[in-house]
Amino acid sequence: MARITSLADPKFKIPGFFISIVAIILLVILHLLNFQYEEGWHDRIFIINHFIIVFGLYLIMFSKETHDDERVQRIRYNLMKGNYTFTLCGIMAYLAVTTLDRVDFSIFIVLYIIEIVLIVYQLLFRYCLAKNPNWIFKEPTRSKFAVFYMFFSLVFLLGWIIYVVIRYRI
């Protein structure tokens, strides 16, 4: 049965895989060689390289499987929720740390967070497709989720208030 979907064809998986692998290998080689071409060359080439890796990984992520049935869609949906949550939390945590002047901000760390989460997503997705673990199909109850989010938001808020009071002596 033909279905309208926002996902790309399964054939995009292989180009996506090769694009990201080649870009990762290139990144490692450039880091190892530490080659100097001209002022600021490193940053420009690395940013492009990271964007290519992210593009390749997204190409795999948004490609359909050969047999893209409702089980695959459920696994994808559940893992994507985790993917977006971890990417957002990772970037926000890094922004919080840099805002508090603990470390200097670097766009590469943001790109590394996105890449690592995408790679972990791919590994988990392949694992779930092959092994069918029980936990991926479990539907969390609404109340558990609400308590979980409220608890962590409260802990974060309290931590933040304590930090601001100590740091700025309000």
Next chain:
Amino acid sequence: MRNTIKVQRAKKDITQADLAEAIDVSRLTIHSIETGKFNPSVLTALRIARYFDIPVDELFMLEETD
């Protein structure tokens, strides 16, 4: 939710792969439904029932905890 897919398959003497092919899903999807890991959509449930030529409520039954 319980189901009798395994029993129906045995009656018809077909494998999970045969059933999967007939209703256009993967073999692992049939396995997940059979073992109760995954509850199928209404569409898939109706397709399986049509394949075995039995009503859906003979194929899928609610349990006390559902």
